[in-house]
Amino acid sequence: MAGFQPTGGRLATTNSLPRGNAAPKPRRTIVLVGLMGAGKTSVGRRLAKRLELPFVDADEEIVRTTGLNVPEIFERFGEQAFRDAERRAIARLLSEDTKVLATGGGAFLDAVTRQAIADRGLSVWLRAELDVLVERTIGRRHRPLLNTCDPRATLAALMAARYPVYALADLIVDTIDGPIEQTVERVEAALAAHFAGKEGNDEE
Numbered sequence: 230m231a232g233f234q235p236t237g238g239r240l241a242t243t244n245s246l247p248r249g250n251a252a253p254k255p256r257r258t259i260v261l262v263g264l265m266g267a268g269k270t271s272v273g274r275r276l277a278k279r280l281e282l283p284f285v286d287a288d289e290e291i292v293r294t295t296g297l298n299v300p301e302i303f304e305r306f307g308e309q310a311f312r313d314a315e316r317r318a319i320a321r322l323l324s325e326d327t328k329v330l331a332t333g334g335g336a337f338l339d340a341v342t343r344q345a346i347a348d349r350g351l352s353v354w355l356r357a358e359l360d361v362l363v364e365r366t367i368g369r370r371h372r373p374l375l376n377t378c379d380p381r382a383t384l385a386a387l388m389a390a391r392y393p394v395y396a397l398a399d400l401i402v403d404t405i406d407g408p409i410e411q412t413v414e415r416v417e418a419a420l421a422a423h424f425a426g427k428e429g430n431d432e433e
């Protein structure tokens with residue numbers, strides 16, 4: 230029953246507010262999930278501007294609150310400590326105002342986080358092929374899981390393990406080689422189609 234509001238003289242249920250020709254402004258936090266290099270951070274930042282919503286990157290939030298960067302947390306406290314901080318940060322961010330939230334690539338693998346996202350957000354998997362992910366992550370040192378002797382093989386193994394879980398997201402958007410804006414537009418189109426399908430439906 231949530232979301233009832235009068236529109237044009239009729240009672241309608243909406244989970245979004247109309248914004249001219251752009252994708253409607255969502256009432257739930259849009260949560261970007263997907264592998265490292267999919268573009269969650271860079272697409273999320275631009276998407277938030279387009280939707281006129283605040284943007285938060287979960288990794289940046291963890292860095293801000295701990296005063297340590299991601300490799301430092303992994304090195305000094307281990308991956309599990311990072312995952313615990315990540316779960317707490319995302320739970321808090323979801324309990325606050327509606328926003329665009331870029332998660333780190335491992336966050337959606339956590340069942341508690343997945344449930345919190347299902348309860349309070351709308352998840353969008355930015356799906357990419359291996360070549361694209363390799364291209365976008367090669368030579369960058371800030372992702373501890375990719376600091377291996379064969380980052381391509383590491384990414385391939387992570388794809389095999391994680392893609393079935395990312396596939397549980399509410400929406401899937403393919404991100405291909407090309408300008409970031411193109412992916413942003415694809416996400417906006419997917420959101421618009423999703424909200425259009427929800428029109429007159431009081432599930433949310």
Ligand SMILES: Nc1ncnc2c1ncn2[C@@H]1O[C@H](COP(=O)(O)OP(=O)(O)O)[C@@H](O)[C@H]1O
Binds near residue numbers: 266365405407410
């Ligand atoms: N079409 C695109 N979509 C997203 N990112 C792109 C695209 N093309 C190039 N990039 C680059 O790929 C990198 C993606 O990294 P990032 O946004 O940090 O991904 P993630 O947060 O998913 O790990 C950035 O350096 C970005 O500039």
Ligand SMILES: O=C(O)C1=C[C@@H](OP(=O)(O)O)[C@@H](O)[C@H](O)C1
Binds near residue numbers: 373
């Ligand atoms: O996939 C992962 O497990 C990780 C992804 C990273 O974020 P991005 O996906 O934004 O690179 C960051 O959270 C950390 O290095 C672990």
Ligand SMILES: [Mg+2]
Binds near residue numbers: 269271286331332333
């Ligand atoms: Mg990121």
